[in-house]
Amino acid sequence: MSALIEVNQVTMKFGGLTAVKDVSFSVGSNDLIAVIGPNGAGKTTLFNMITGIYEPSSGEIKLLGEKISAKKPSDITDLGIARTFQNIRLFNNLSVIDNIKIARHTRIHYSFFDGIFRTKKFKNEEQLITQESLELLKLFHLDDKKNYLAKNLPYGAQRKLEMARALATKPKLLLLDEPAAGMNPTETKELSELIRFIREKFQIAIILIEHDMNLVMEIAEHIHVLDYGNLIASGAPREIQNNKKVIEAYLGAEV
Amino acid sequence: MDYYLQILTNVGIFITLTLSLNLINGYCGQFSLGHAGFWGVGAYASAVYGVFFALPIDPSLNMLISILIGFSAASLCGLLIGVPCLRLKGDYLAIATIGFSEILRIIIMNTESVGGPRGFTNIPKWTNSFWVWGIVALTILFMLNLKRSAFGRAIISIREDEIAAETMGVNLFSFKLFSFIIGAGIAGIAGSLVAHDQQFLHPNNFNFMWSVCILVMVILGGQGSVSGSIVGAVILTILPEILKLVNSDIATWRVSIYSALMVILMLTRPQGIFGPHEIFEKHKAKIS
Numbered sequence: 001m002s003a004l005i006e007v008n009q010v011t012m013k014f015g016g017l018t019a020v021k022d023v024s025f026s027v028g029s030n031d032l033i034a035v036i037g038p039n040g041a042g043k044t045t046l047f048n049m050i051t052g053i054y055e056p057s058s059g060e061i062k063l064l065g066e067k068i069s070a071k072k073p074s075d076i077t078d079l080g081i082a083r084t085f086q087n088i089r090l091f092n093n094l095s096v097i098d099n100i101k102i103a104r105h106t107r108i109h110y111s112f113f114d115g116i117f118r119t120k121k122f123k124n125e126e127q128l129i130t131q132e133s134l135e136l137l138k139l140f141h142l143d144d145k146k147n148y149l150a151k152n153l154p155y156g157a158q159r160k161l162e163m164a165r166a167l168a169t170k171p172k173l174l175l176l177d178e179p180a181a182g183m184n185p186t187e188t189k190e191l192s193e194l195i196r197f198i199r200e201k202f203q204i205a206i207i208l209i210e211h212d213m214n215l216v217m218e219i220a221e222h223i224h225v226l227d228y229g230n231l232i233a234s235g236a237p238r239e240i241q242n243n244k245k246v247i248e249a250y251l252g253a254e255v
Numbered sequence: 256m257d258y259y260l261q262i263l264t265n266v267g268i269f270i271t272l273t274l275s276l277n278l279i280n281g282y283c284g285q286f287s288l289g290h291a292g293f294w295g296v297g298a299y300a301s302a303v304y305g306v307f308f309a310l311p312i313d314p315s316l317n318m319l320i321s322i323l324i325g326f327s328a329a330s331l332c333g334l335l336i337g338v339p340c341l342r343l344k345g346d347y348l349a350i351a352t353i354g355f356s357e358i359l360r361i362i363i364m365n366t367e368s369v370g371g372p373r374g375f376t377n378i379p380k381w382t383n384s385f386w387v388w389g390i391v392a393l394t395i396l397f398m399l400n401l402k403r404s405a406f407g408r409a410i411i412s413i414r415e416d417e418i419a420a421e422t423m424g425v426n427l428f429s430f431k432l433f434s435f436i437i438g439a440g441i442a443g444i445a446g447s448l449v450a451h452d453q454q455f456l457h458p459n460n461f462n463f464m465w466s467v468c469i470l471v472m473v474i475l476g477g478q479g480s481v482s483g484s485i486v487g488a489v490i491l492t493i494l495p496e497i498l499k500l501v502n503s504d505i506a507t508w509r510v511s512i513y514s515a516l517m518v519i520l521m522l523t524r525p526q527g528i529f530g531p532h533e534i535f536e537k538h539k540a541k542i543s
Contacts, residue, residue, distance in 0.1 A: 051422060077424035089422075091415035093531065101405070102412045106424035108405045115404025116397060122404065129405075169424055 002065075004029040004205050005050070005081075005173055010059035010069075012045050012229075019045040021229040022059070027173065027205050032195070034208045034220035036240075038249060041226040043209045044086060047175050050207075051083050052076040063173070078106040082171035084162040086178045086209075092151035096142055096161060099150050100133040103168035133168065139201070140164045140194075156187050160194070167198065173205045174198070180212040188212055192219045217241065225249065260384065262496055264452055267387035268445050269488040273472040274394045274481065275441035280470065281478035281531075282407065283434040284414025285341065288349040290442055290469050292356025293329040295461030297443025299363055300328030302378045302450040309379060318381040322390075322447045329443020330436045332359065337435035341428065353463060364458040374457040375450075382451040390444055397441075398481045399533075410434050411479065471513070475520060477527030482534040487527070 003026035012020040020042040027033055035043050048054045050061055052073040061069040068076050082103075091099050108129075114122040137143040140160045145153065153161060159179060166174055176195070180188045192215050199206055210216050216223065217237045225233040225240060227249040233240060240246055276290045301321040309317055340351040369375045401407040410430050412420040421427050450456055472491050476483025495509045520527075 053418070053421075072426065073421040074424045074426040077422060083422055085419070085422075089416050089419040091412050091419065093415060094411065098408065102408045102420070102425070103423045105405055105409050105412075110405075112404075112406055115406055116400050118400055126404075165423065 003027060004031075004064060006062040007046075007050070008060050008062070010046075010049060010056045010061060012042070012049055012054060013057040019229050020049070020056075020226075023226070023229075023231045024059075025224055025231070025234060027207060029172070029205055030199065030203060031222065032199055032206045032208070032220055033222040033224065034210060034216045035224050035226060036210065036213075036216055037226035040228075042229040043226055044177060045229075046226070047083060047177055047207075047209065050076075050175060051081055074106070077169050077171075080170070080172035081175065082166035082169045082173070083175035084159075084166050084177055084179060086181065088158050088162055090150040090158060090162060090165070093149060095147050096150055096153065097130070097133055097137065097146040099161060099165050100136060100168045101129055103165045104129050104133070105169075107170055136164050136168055155182060159183070159191075163194075163198070167202060171204060173207065176206060176208045176210075178209055178211065180210055180215050188215055191215065195219055262493065264384060264387050264448075266489055266492045267384075267391045268448050268452075269469070269472065269492045270391050270485050271394050271445040271448070272442055272469050273476070273484040273488040274398050275438045275445065276469050277473050277476075277478065277481070277484045278398065278401075278410075278434050278441070279438040280473055281480070281484070282402070282410045282414065283431055285431060285435065286345055286349045287352045287435070287438075288463070288466050288470065289336070289352030289354075289356030290438075291461045291463065291465035292352075292359040293332055293439040293442040294446045294449075294465070294469075295356075295363065295456075295458065296332045296359055297325035297329040297440075297446025298450040298456050298461070299369055299375065299446070300443070301325040301447035302375050302456055303369060305379045305381065305451060306375070306377060314379070314381045315386075317379070318386060318447075318451060321381065321451060322444050325443040325447030325450075326440040327443075329446065330440030333436040333439025334432070337432045337439075341431045341435060353466070356461075356466060357463060360458050360461055363461075370456075372458065374455055376455055378450050378454045378456065380451060380454055382448050387448055387452070390448060394441055394444075395481060395485070398484075402481070406430075414479070471517060474527055475517070477529035477531060479531035480527065480529040480533060482532075483527050483529035486529070 006026045007024055009022050009024050010020060011018065011022055035046065037043055049056050052071055056069050060067050063079055063081065068079060091102060110122045110125050134143055137146055142157060142161060142164065150161060180191055183191060195206060196219060208220065220237060223234065223237055223240045224231055225246050232245045232249060233243045272294060279285050279287045301324055304321050304324045336355045340348055343351055363369060364372055409425040412423065412425055413427060413430055417427060472487035473484055475491065476487030498509050498512065
């Protein structure tokens with residue numbers, strides 16, 4: 001099976017600091033993998049490179065065989081990678097449904113002039129977008145809040161909306177950056193079901209950054225562990241739990 | 256009667272200007288303080304056509320050509336200024352745009368063939384209320400339809416959060432540049448209307464104070480609101496005239512009254528009269 005995304009010996013340097021060093025892995029088209037590691041290990045930097053916010057200092061990232069590591073973030077979204085953010089980044093002063101509609105941007109077929117002159121093509125497509133956006137909101141149980149401003153949603157709902165918005169770009173790969181941050185155990189439980197459901201429903205690959213080990217061990221099929229920018233271990237959850245290097249990275253070495 | 260008609264024409268011109276700045280400042284969230292520069296470029300370009308190159312055809316056809324020239328000249332300036340400046344953000348962008356608009360004004364001031372500091376005279380009178388209000392109507396329609404299309408949503412998302420917008424597939428630079436060019440172009444059309452209405456132009460009518468004045472109209476009405484821009488432009492164009500009518504002594508205080516009004520507004524309604532909303536909106540966003 002060919003890989004959906006290949007990360008090839010990627011290094012990211014900020015001046016003298018090497019945030020990510022020689023990291024390589026690949027993800028299949030319906031995999032659910034997790035990236036874990038102590039704070040400052042380079043996990044979010046890795047996401048920023050995959051989504052094009054940073055350009056790697058060396059190495060390359062390929063999506064379905066096409067090199068994406070020098071492309072603009074907007075072009076990478078167009079190719080099929082979507083993400084959520086560690087600190088939620090919604091369009092706060094816009095309604096819930098508009099947040100979703102914006103994410104459809106790269107999938108619009110009508111031209112600028114269709115929009116200005118409100119042609120039939122424009123109206124039909126906008127109707128379809130509204131309908132699809134509502135369906136998506138329904139999956140996340142947010143449809144009754146569609147006219148709320150995004151900033152007025154409760155925290156958990158904002159996290160869900162961010163995921164829904166990422167899915168609205170119709171991605172092949174979804175990157176979730178600490179989706180369980182700030183959630184209580186019940187909410188985390190719901191979240192793990194939601195993530196599984198997303199993978200089944202949309203048939204996409206998911207990469208997850210998470211500190212909540214219960215969540216990670218429960219849903220991830222494969223785990224990569226980063227420490228100081230190095231990929232120190234990868235494997236199935238049980239292997240990772242017993243990996244000596246991982247335990248050292250988290251708890252320190254025995255003296 | 257002529258006096259009132261002139262005020263009405265000015266109102267129309269300022270509505271157009273305010274809407275064009277609202278595209279840059281309200282929709283896209285780019286803090287531009289050089290709007291009078293684009294307005295001036297449009298005005299002078301149209302006037303140059305009117306004085307030196309006017310074709311022996313019907314005045315309304317000539318006016319149409321003049322408007323197109325005003326639009327093209329101003330949007331070309333928007334492109335030239337936008338490409339280097341839009342890499343800057345917030346205050347830095349504001350300062351760069353002030354700089355560029357002042358450069359444009361000083362170039363005009365020192366160009367002898369357009370009258371330089373004496374002003375540009377003998378511009379043919381081609382415009383009338385029909386032109387002014389026709390342009391106002393078209394601009395309103397353009398702004399409303401843009402807001403309701405995917406392209407308008409993309410521009411507004413840049414105002415809300417640049418990084419999120421980029422991750423949702425919005426090409427930041429091209430959409431910023433687009434709003435800058437079109438905003439400048441519409442200001443150029445307003446310039447064309449001024450030139451052929453007043454038949455006289457002076458570089459100082461397009462200085463920094465006017466950029467601020469247009470910005471105040473946008474903010475008073477509400478950034479991102481078309482209704483707001485209309486109301487803001489109407490209030491701030493008519494208010495000084497009313498103050499003049501009531502008592503000419505008050506007129507000398509109008510700038511102070513302006514500032515007092517702004518302070519009161521910012522204290523009571525910092526989002527402007529309408530906020531980002533329109534007068535008629537099908538689904539108003541709920542507060543909680």
